[in-house]
Amino acid sequence: MARLTLETPADVRLLDSGISVGEALAAFNAAYPDAGGIATFLGKVRPDEDVRVLELTHYDPLTLPGMRELADKALTRWPLDGVLVWHRIGVMHPGEGIVLVAAAARHRRDAFHAVDFLMDYLKSAAWLWKREKRADGWHWIEPRAQDFADRNRWA
């Protein structure tokens, strides 16, 4: 089986098709054989709340560069071996992965913090716009107050 090759120490991607979680994490694990621990988070489209489909729009000149800067911030802030920051764009359905984040570190708490940090920023500071199609049509989603509060923990 051809193995997925990741960029180290930061593999940052915008993906317009499904995230293969098992393959991605197996590759990430293999890329950091010296790490004591790997923390990951997968965010998925929730099938509740009457959501039929979800669409994420990005802006090419800003979105991926912004995600790269964010990954670099995490690498600077904690002693990490590497990170993975993948975000879906386009149309997706309930149950599909939207975002996959991973951090490899010598100590588990650093890996946890980095993943938590990356998710808080992706939620409220990455150049992505989300809308959901419900029974009554499309609705744009804005970060909740909680999302800003989560992000401000890192200030």
Added chain:
Amino acid sequence: MARLTLETPADVRLLDSGISVGEALAAFNAAYPDAGGIATFLGKVRPDEDVRVLELTHYDPLTLPGMRELADKALTRWPLDGVLVWHRIGVMHPGEGIVLVAAAARHRRDAFHAVDFLMDYLKSAAWLWKREKRADGWHWIEPRAQDFADRNRWA
């Protein structure tokens, strides 16, 4: 390919051979299609510190039942869809997985907290004994003060 079947809402295992991380997480993801997020942690044998091999001993009547109780505690404490708690026993080499923990939840912070909690308890309160073989022979490992401090955050 035969798919790995997990027990829900808690899949708790002691494994005497290698952990297949990609397969496990793909199965966990598939088992909780309604979860908004899945947090995971993989702990590995670090190749530094001159460690040749590591051995984990358990005590059959206590170890797995204790891990099951721990998983139930996490399920009671946070609104989770499910958890996975896998721990290696026996002899393992640098780079191999020792422990794999995952939590599926509607909200990402609950999943993060559950994984963090499970790891803190596995480190310092599961009935497992670890020893490392270095150049000068075998050394038993005891939890560090930090491990107890980590665990006490949840008291």
Added chain:
Amino acid sequence: MSVTVLFLGPLRDLAGVPQAEYPAPLDWDGLLAAVSPAVAEQLREPRVHVACAGRVLSDKADLAAQDGEEVALLPPVSGG
């Protein structure tokens, strides 16, 4: 001699089009005058940002887009 203005996210719905061409050069007052009043009202909100030539302006009133440059109007984001 024109500037391309992109309406991102919900601003696209408000503008009714994904993008528009306006005469170059284009400054902040020119932009506010060129777009619809509804879009202009949103642009005045501090949480709406403006990028020019691939860089987000720290003060959007400093906008000075030249011929051929792309201006992006960036409403509040929502990823993850």
Added chain:
Amino acid sequence: MSVTVLFLGPLRDLAGVPQAEYPAPLDWDGLLAAVSPAVAEQLREPRVHVACAGRVLSDKADLAAQDGEEVALLPPVSGG
């Protein structure tokens, strides 16, 4: 008429054997007398626990192992 005593983790090295058989019944004083002085010293440490018949004793001085039961001596753990 015997009780099996298991020495877990580092206690196995200290005892020199993984397990031993002692006459039943076996109580706390009997256990301390039966094992080597080095193991007995460890057993007196609050961080060393004792299980009997698959249950960890909340007070190890309450040990009352009957014929055929297994007693496990549990030093500080280290998983993960």
